[in-house]
Amino acid sequence: MSFNLESSNVATRENRIGSITGYIGSLSDLANQSKCGTLKGCSRCFSQSSSCLSSCALNQLSAIRDVAIIHHGPAGCSVAGANAYYLDKVMARKRGVTTSTVYVGTDMNENDTIFGSAESLRRIILEVNKRYSPKAIFVSSSCATGIIGEDIDSIVDDVKEEIDVPIVAVHCEGFKSRIWATGFDISDHAVLSSIVKPPQQKRNTINFKNFYESARPEIIEMFKNFDLEPIFLYCNSTVEELSRISESLATTCICGTLGNYLGNGLEEKYGVPYIRTINPLGIAGFEAWLREIGRVTKREAAVEKYIEEQRAIYIPQIEEIKKELKGLKAVLGMGPGYTFEVSRVLNELGIEVVWALAWHYDKKYENGDVPPSMQYLLENDVDFEASVADQQNYEVMNILNKYQPDLYLSRHPGSTVWAIKNGTPAVYVADEYMIFGYKHTLEFAQSVLDSIHNRSFEKNLARRVKLPYTEWWYKQNVDEFLEEAKTNGKAVG
C-alpha cells in the first residue's frame, strides 16, 4: 500500500510509486487503494494536450435531433459545430431520418471580453429560435465567458418568456474541471433538468445510452426476444423521446463513464433501475449484462434461452480463434469506462495485458462502489501493470518502448498512430460496439489476428520515421513528471 518514492526502477512492482492524475502501479493495487480510499492523485509539471469537457458535453447534446446549441465564446470553442454538422447529417442519413439541429457560435471578440456580451447573446438566442424553431435550446458558456463573468443563467432566464421550448444554460467553463469526462455528466444534467418529464405510464422500453448507435438494428432484434424496445440515446434522439425516458423499465449504457450520471439520475428521480454490471463486451460481460436486464425487467427465462442459443452458435468459434491468440502481449490506453473492460475481454481471449492505461479513473461510482469492471478483474485474479494518465502520449510511448508488446489498443483519435510509429501494431477500438456480445467479440478477435498477421504497414512506417521524443526521455522512468505525492500517515482520498 505504501509506495517507494525513491525508486527509479519501473519494471518491478514493489518499487513502483503511487498516485497521480496519474497513478502507476498494478491493477490490484489500484483497486485495493481505491477500496480503502487511499489512492491519491498528483498534478503534473509537464503535460500534453488532452480534451475539453465542452467537447464531451456538447457533442452529446448536438446529436439530439432538431435542437439548437449556442456556444457562447470565441470561434475556437464553437469549432466543434463544424464536426457536429457533419455527424448529424451522416448519422441521420444512415438511420433514414432528418435533423435540423444547429450548433452555432457567437464569435466573441476582444470588445466582448471588456464590455460583456449579454445583449448580443440574448439577440443571438432569439434569432436562432426564429430561424430554426428548435425543439430545445442549449446555451453553453466557455472559458472566456466564465472569466469575464458573463451571467448566462440570467440571460437564459430572461429569454425564457419569449421562447416556448425548453432552454437551458450549460456550464462548460473548461478551466473549472480537470476531468473532461465531466462533460458527459453536464449533458446528462441538462437533459434531466430540462427535458425529461415525470412518467405518465410505464412502457416496455429500455434506455440505451451509447455514442453512435452502430449496432442499433441488431440490438432491436435481440431485445425483441425479451419483448423489450431499446431507446438509443442521444444520437438521433428526439426531444419528445427524451421527455419520456422516465417511463422506461431500465437504463443501460455501453460505457460506464458515459451513462453513469443519467442512469443514476433516472433511478433516483424516477425509480428507473440502472443496470450496473460490467459492460456487455466479451462473453462474461455480455452475459452478466443480459442476465441483469432479465432480472430487473423480470424476463429471466427469455434471457437464459437466448444466451443458450447464442452460445451454441458462437462459443465454439471463439474457442477456435483463441488458440491463435494465445500468448500475445498487449498494452492498452482508453477511458476508464473501457480500459478495464477491454482488459477483461483480452484476458478472456487469452491475450496477456502487460500494461493498461486509463485516461482517468473513477474511483467511486456515483453509488459509492468500486467500478464493476475492476471488481470483476479482482474477483477473477486478473492483474497487470496499470496507470492513470490523462492522454499523456509521452508516457504511452515510453511504456511501448520498454515493453514492446504485440499490439496496442486505444480508442481516442490520433492515439494509434504513435504506437505504429513505434512499430507496434495498433487496433483502434473506436466503435463502442466493436466488442459487443458474442458476434462482435468474435469479430474483434479476428481483427486482432488480422492486425498481427500483417505488420507491413507499421513496420514500413516505423523504419522511416523518427520519433519526436528526445533520447533523454526514453531513458527516464514513466513517472518522471509526476510530482511527488506526500503519502505519509493514513492518507484518505
Place this chain on the structure above:
Amino acid sequence: MGIKMSYKIAIASSDEKMIDESFGSAKRFLIYEITEDGYHKAEERIVNEGTGKQQSEISQLQNDSSKQGCSPNADCGTGSGCGTGAQSGCGSGTGCGSSHAVSEKVLLVSDCRCIVCKKIGFNVQKQLERKAITSFDVDCSIEEALQKISFYFSKIDKHQSLRGFRN
C-alpha cells in the same frame, strides 16, 4: 442567485501560517469564514483517525455541520460558481444521502466552498467537484491564498470580469 454573502474555506496547515499539508496527510482543517467585510478563522476540524468510520457517524457529522448553519452545497446552485453542472439534483452532493461511502474527509469539509492544501489527489478533486467544492493545491501563505481566493470568488459571484486580474 449564486451570490453568497458568506462562505467557508477549509485550509490544511500545520502552523496556521503556511499551507504546508496535503489533503491526505492533514490531521485537521482550519475553517475560515469569508464575509463581505473580510475573513476570519471560524473553527478547526479534527480528522477522525479511525479508518472504518461508521456510516452513522458520518451522517451525524454531516447533519451537524448543516445544523451549524453552514449553507449546504446544493445551495451553491446553478450560479457560475459551480462549473461542473453536476452540482444539484441527482447522484451527488448532499442530496443523495450520506449512506454512500464518500471519503470521510470530504464530508468533513463538505459545507465549505473550497479547500486549500499543498497537494490534493485527482480523485479527491473529482469527488469535491461533484459536490461543487473547489480545490486548490498551492504552496503559499494562508493570507495570500485567502486574499486571492476571496477576491476571485467575489468577482465570480458578482459576475464581474477577471480582466487584468493578475495586475
Place this chain on the structure above:
Amino acid sequence: MAKLLDKQRYKCALGAMQTVQAITRAIPILHSGPGCAQKLSDSIGSSGYFSPNIFPCTSINEKDVVFGGVKKLETTIENSLKVIDADLYVVLTGCIPEIVGDDTGEVVSHFEDAKKPVIYASTAGFKGNNYKGHEQVIDAIIEQYLEKSDEKEEGLVNIWADVPYQDLFWLGNIRELEKLLEEIGLKPNTIFGYQRGIENIKKIPKAQFNLLVSPWVSVGNMKKMERKLGIPYLHYPTLPIGAYETSKFLREVGKFAGVDDITIQKVIDEHENYYYYLIERYADMFLETRVMAKQFSVVADAQYALAITKFLVNDLGLVPAKQFVTDDTPKQFQENIRKEFENLNYGLKAEVAFETDGYKIHNEIKEHDYHGYPLILGSYYEKELTEELFGHYLNISWPVQDKVVLDDFYVGYTGGIRLIEDIYSVAVQRWN
C-alpha cells in the same frame, strides 16, 4: 461584438497552432485549457512528426486562474525542451492568460539562452480568427527570431501563400508555386511542409524580396519584414489557377524580379502548349454537358473565392453569380478585394458578399436563379444545399468532409487541370 456564427468556417486565433505544426520540427506549446489543441486540430492529416495530442499544454485550471499560471508555463517550457526533439518552440497563449494578464512574454524571456529558440505569439481566441492567428505566428518569428541581414542572396524569394491546414491544398500549392518560380530562374524559399523548417526561416532575411500570394492574409507580415528586415515585397492578390491566371502571374513576378521577358515567355509557352493540348481533348466535355449551368458560386475564404472565380471566368468561360467570402476579411482590405472580383475578362464583374453568417449565404444561393443546375464550390455546409438545388458541388473550403487531400493542389497550370478534373468528376455522375 459577438455575432451569430451560423455554419462557422474558421477557427480562433489559437488555431495558428496549425501554422506552427506546418513548419517541420517546430512545436507549439499551448498556454491554454487542456482541450484547445484537440478542438482546433483536424481529425485527419494531423499525425505528422508532431501531432496535436503531443503538443505540450499548461492545461489551465481554476487554480491557475486564481494563483497565476506562469510557474506552470515555465516548467512546461522547460520540460518541453527536455522531452521533445524540436527545432523551434512557439508558445501560444489562449483566452484565459490573456484576460487575467499572465505575463507570458516575461516567462518566455527566461529562455533566451535555451539551446533551441523559444518564441511566443499572442493568440487568444477572442483576438480574431485563425487567419489572424497565422499572422501573429509569422509576426512572432519576424520580431523575436529574425535579424536583418546585410548579405543578400541573388534571386532568393520568400513565398507566402495560404494558411496551412485551414487551406486544404496548402502543401501542394506552396510546392507548385516554388516550382513555377524555379522555372523562371528564381530561388524560392518557403517555411512550410516537407523538408522545410528552421533552416528556411534563417534564410528569410537574405531574400531579394517577399512574394505574397493572397488577397489579404499576411499583408501585415510583409510590411513588418519590409520595416525590420528591409525586404521589399510583391503583393499578388490572386492565387493563380489555370493557364490564363498563371501566365499573368509569371509575367508580373518576372517583371518584379527583373527576369527577362524571353525566359518568362518560354516557360509560359511550354506550359500553355500542354495545357491546351489537354483542354482541346476535353473541350467536348465542357461544351456538351447537359447538366451544368454556366453560372456558379464560390463560398470560401478570400483566397479561394477570388482564385476560383477568376479561373472559372477567365479560363473556362463560365459566368459568376454572387460569390461569398467567409473569412471575416478585415474592413480595410474589402474594397481592394472587391475590385479584383470586378476585374474579369470581357468586363464581367462578380458581385461579392463578405459574409460569415451561413444562413444568409444559403438563403441567397437558394433565391438566385442560376438558369440551370448550379455549380457550387464551397465547404461541407454547401453539400446538402446544392443537392436540394440539383446542382454540382465540390468541397474546396473548410470544413472539409467530402474530399481527402494529401498533396493535391489547384495552383498553377497543373492545378487548374486538377480542379477541372474534380469539377467534371462530379458533373459526369449525371446524364441530365
